[in-house]
Amino acid sequence: MSKNRHLPADERKELTVRAVVDLCGREDPARITTASIAKYMQVTQGALFRHFPSKEAIWTAVVEWVAERVMQRLERAAQQAVTPLATLEAMFMAHIDFITEHPGVPRMMMGQLQHARPTPARRMVQGLMSRYHQRLEALLEEGRARGELRADLDSAAAATQFIGTIQGLVMQSLIAGEVGQIRDLAPGAFRLYCQGIAAQRSGTP
Amino acid sequence: MSKNRHLPADERKELTVRAVVDLCGREDPARITTASIAKYMQVTQGALFRHFPSKEAIWTAVVEWVAERVMQRLERAAQQAVTPLATLEAMFMAHIDFITEHPGVPRMMMGQLQHARPTPARRMVQGLMSRYHQRLEALLEEGRARGELRADLDSAAAATQFIGTIQGLVMQSLIAGEVGQIRDLAPGAFRLYCQGIAAQRSGTP
DNA sequence: TAAGATAGTAATTGATTACTATCTTTTGAG
DNA sequence: CTCAAAAGATAGTAATCAATTACTATCTTA
Numbered sequence: 517m518s519k520n521r522h523l524p525a526d527e528r529k530e531l532t533v534r535a536v537v538d539l540c541g542r543e544d545p546a547r548i549t550t551a552s553i554a555k556y557m558q559v560t561q562g563a564l565f566r567h568f569p570s571k572e573a574i575w576t577a578v579v580e581w582v583a584e585r586v587m588q589r590l591e592r593a594a595q596q597a598v599t600p601l602a603t604l605e606a607m608f609m610a611h612i613d614f615i616t617e618h619p620g621v622p623r624m625m626m627g628q629l630q631h632a633r634p635t636p637a638r639r640m641v642q643g644l645m646s647r648y649h650q651r652l653e654a655l656l657e658e659g660r661a662r663g664e665l666r667a668d669l670d671s672a673a674a675a676t677q678f679i680g681t682i683q684g685l686v687m688q689s690l691i692a693g694e695v696g697q698i699r700d701l702a703p704g705a706f707r708l709y710c711q712g713i714a715a716q717r718s719g720t721p
Numbered sequence: 722m723s724k725n726r727h728l729p730a731d732e733r734k735e736l737t738v739r740a741v742v743d744l745c746g747r748e749d750p751a752r753i754t755t756a757s758i759a760k761y762m763q764v765t766q767g768a769l770f771r772h773f774p775s776k777e778a779i780w781t782a783v784v785e786w787v788a789e790r791v792m793q794r795l796e797r798a799a800q801q802a803v804t805p806l807a808t809l810e811a812m813f814m815a816h817i818d819f820i821t822e823h824p825g826v827p828r829m830m831m832g833q834l835q836h837a838r839p840t841p842a843r844r845m846v847q848g849l850m851s852r853y854h855q856r857l858e859a860l861l862e863e864g865r866a867r868g869e870l871r872a873d874l875d876s877a878a879a880a881t882q883f884i885g886t887i888q889g890l891v892m893q894s895l896i897a898g899e900v901g902q903i904r905d906l907a908p909g910a911f912r913l914y915c916q917g918i919a920a921q922r923s924g925t926p
Numbered sequence: 927t928a929a930g931a932t933a934g935t936a937a938t939t940g941a942t943t944a945c946t947a948t949c950t951t952t953t954g955a956g
Numbered sequence: 957c958t959c960a961a962a963a964g965a966t967a968g969t970a971a972t973c974a975a976t977t978a979c980t981a982t983c984t985t986a
Contacts, residue, residue: 522952522963544835546751550944562946563964571944626831629895630749645896666916673909676889680910683892684885690834691850704878705885711871712917727933727982755974767976768934776974 529567531557533581536574540620541695545627550574575637579628582621583644589614590648600659601714604652604678605706611682612702619695622686649675656713665713674713681709734772736762738786741779745825746900750832755779780842784833787826788849794819795853805864806919809857809883810911816887817907824900827891854880861918870918879918886914 523531535556539548550571554561568574593610597603615621628641652675659665665674685705689695728736740761744753755776759766773779798815802808820826833846857880864870870879890910894900 524953525962528963543837544751546749546832546835549942551942560965561944562966565945566963623835627751627835629892630751630828630832632748642896645892649893649896670909670913673906673913676893676906677886677910677913678889679892680885680887680889681882682885683888684881684883687834687850687884687888688854688881691847691854701878701881704875705882708875708878708882708917710917712913712915729983730932733933754972756972765935766974767936770975771933 525567529577532564532567532574533578536578537582537618537620537624540624540627541618542620545620545624546630572635572637575628575635576640578624579637579640579644582618582624583640586611586614586621587644587647590651599664600655600662601664601710603655604659605710607652608678608682608706608709609702612685612698615682615686616695616699645679649679652678659713663715666715669713677709677712681705730772734782737769737772737779738783741783742787742823742825742829745829745832746823747825750825750829751835777840777842780833780840781845783829784842784845784849787823787829788845791816791819791826792849792852795856804869805860805867806869806915808860809864810915812857813883813887813911813914814907817890817903820887820891821900821904850884854884857883864918868920871920874918882914882917886910 532553535553536548539545539553539556543552550564551561553574554564564574568577589610590607593606594603597606625641628635628638631638634642653671656665656669656671656674660667660669660671685698685701688701689698737758740758741753744750744758744761748757755769756766758779759769769779773782794815795812798811799808802811830846833840833843836843839847858876861870861874861876861879865872865874865876890903890906893906894903
């Protein structure tokens, strides 16, 4: 317990980021203080400023951490699938998995998007979402070209709806108070989404 | 200007609530202070506490105000439509209209749902969303019974996606930074939603 | 019009915030 | 083994927050 009190900077930074991600799962991100982060890490508050120049820098690091992980997970999931529709499903489920593993992430993202001023962290969230949207749109266009999706599909709207479907599940879990139920509701949500975009009138068999 | 400095309590309360709703359109709700509310109202900070026992009470009043207005608008829109599908569309558009009129509302709702502890305001948001969800589910079931919607429709998932579709639009506008574009994107979003739930393979003509 | 009730002001409170200056302990390379 | 640099502890700072105080201006009504 008292063994690892002194850590190299890299590890301490990593632990700080993970602490914030964890804390976002239990607290309103806006109410997370440097003191509460430090307490969670069993370190004094001042110690954090050995590794980060400001609190904003911590948030930036957190968003960066999440952005890297989530995009990596999505890409990995996408690589294994063959058709565009299968790719969408894999990405959807990978996204849900990530959220269930890190329940604080949606709260953190939302919290950043609340900021009126374009803080660095907010800009990174915007960029992440933007890239995500473009990736989806390209995928949807490909599916349309292949005849897998409706010929008259509005791929921009469909990309927005993809994200919205996940958002709806997140919101649903916020209402219910249980994050775990997302996983159960996810397949039904994706099936419904599919029925809106697929060319053939067919659910998952 | 200096005429209406003294107002009856009811009017001052109403003005306070509207001020907070307005402020939510420009600031992170979590960063709204009693001082900033008072400044926006051209009143001293202490004056607020003549009408509200605490800041939390202000938030409760704000959520109450929004909940009443939005439900009233939704019900009014629903009454004019005949079929369940037409009712859904009317509610969708009424919801979008309300958001474009009060851009701070989604931010405010989100902000309340961020709270970990079940504050009175948070509970009210939960209750509002819950009622909304049930209303939608009943409507979807009716549409299914009438053969207007898919026979195999998962109405719970469809209700969640209805909210999610709006959420997606909100998020999209948060990314773009423009709230006005919601109105332009709304029809396409609802058309896509329809294609997922409607019995007939047909968009809006 | 006198008197009580209502609404608002100005100043201040203790608590909390992000951040910093200074001292102490730990670590690891030579 | 030594010792400098890295990492953390201690103990602050100024600023900001919600809330409260003592007092004043305005309205209502008997």
